[in-house]
Amino acid sequence: MPEGSYVTAWADFRVLPGVPEAVARLNRAGLRVIVVSNQRGIALGLYSEADVAAIHAKLQDSLRVQAAHVDAFYFCPHDKEQCNCRKPLPGMFEQAMRDFPEITASTSAMVGDSLSDIEFGKRLGMRTVFIDGGAEQRKAGADQAAELADGRFASLQDAVEALLTQG
Numbered sequence: 001m002p003e004g005s006y007v008t009a010w011a012d013f014r015v016l017p018g019v020p021e022a023v024a025r026l027n028r029a030g031l032r033v034i035v036v037s038n039q040r041g042i043a044l045g046l047y048s049e050a051d052v053a054a055i056h057a058k059l060q061d062s063l064r065v066q067a068a069h070v071d072a073f074y075f076c077p078h079d080k081e082q083c084n085c086r087k088p089l090p091g092m093f094e095q096a097m098r099d100f101p102e103i104t105a106s107t108s109a110m111v112g113d114s115l116s117d118i119e120f121g122k123r124l125g126m127r128t129v130f131i132d133g134g135a136e137q138r139k140a141g142a143d144q145a146a147e148l149a150d151g152r153f154a155s156l157q158d159a160v161e162a163l164l165t166q167g
């Protein structure tokens with residue numbers, strides 16, 4: 001979704017082509033797949049935590065059909081400047097480290113399409129990968145995000161290929 005627009009229901013959610021295959025590849029490689037998202041729409045009263053949980057469950061169902069799964073979802077339900085978990089702040093990585101003590105920032109990669117994603121990964125010392133979904137999906141700050149990121153790819157599939165083959 002573009003900046004300022006919100007996915008509020010599964011009907012609005014689109015799994016991009018190649019995403020289930022890319023996630024399945026990460027799963028087969030034994031890597032953790034963790035999704036972190038800012039859900040300021042909750043603080044704005046546009047949807048609820050239950051709505052987000054329902055979308056995550058539907059996404060998980062649709063991935064499982066293709067032998068893929070996400071290991072954990074974390075989201076920040078807060079408004080700006082209210083917490084330590086709204087990306088680019090590190091709170092969601094700290095939550096993930098509590099649940100998966102074996103993970104470390106230096107062996108993790110942050111893949112995203114927004115500046116807050118890339119800044120989040122950079123601040124933590126992760127490898128960062130910007131996905132450029134094309135002009136329609138490009139968010140404010142995308143140019144800066146592309147510049148800042150360690151890698152730039154057109155799709156998650158391409159990014160996963162690079163991450164797994166370049167070590």
Ligand SMILES: [Zn+2]
Pocket residue numbers: 076077078082083084085086
């Ligand atoms: Zn938060």
